[in-house]
Amino acid sequence: MLRDVLIQKGLSNREAEVADLVSKGLSNKEVANQLFVTEKTVKFHLTNIYKKMNVKSRAQLIVWCLPxxxxVESESRAEVSQPAGASAYNTQATPIIPAGNTTITLPGTGTFGNRNGNNDAGV
Known part of the structure; x- marks a missing residue:
């Protein structure tokens, strides 16, 4: 099914095979082994796939393939399954805390982290 959609989008049969395997989480080496080609050939196909699909990375390709x-649920199903506390205007049920602005209080040890979001533990 995915391969057919990719071919309709302009990919060759082999490019569609590569994209399908990448969307399943296979590494370049694993794709190469499965298709009996070199990793360099897989990278060449991926470059062509990115151009044809108008994506810039493996992650974007995978996100495009997910539906x-x-x-990925359809919009109508996603509306029904919103988490409790989410409204039509705020679909986040929990607040988002920007990275580097969090202070964690550990039991019996005081706080962990400073105003800059750095800590002395090297984490």
Missing amino acids: HIGF
Whole structure:
């Protein structure tokens, strides 16, 4: 199914195979082994796939493929399954805390982290 969609988008059969395997989480080496080609060939195909699909990275390619492999709910189903406390205007049920602005209080040890979001533990 995904391969057919990719071919309709202008990918060759082999490019569609590569994109399908990448969308399943395979590394370049694993794709190469499965298709009996070199990693360099897989990278060449990925470069062509990115151009044809108008994506800039492997991650963007995978995100593009997700609805076609059944991992993304349709809009109508997503509306019904909103988490408790989410409204039409605020779909986040929990607040988002920017990285580097969090102070954690550990039991019996005081606080962990400073105003800059750095800590002395080297984490």
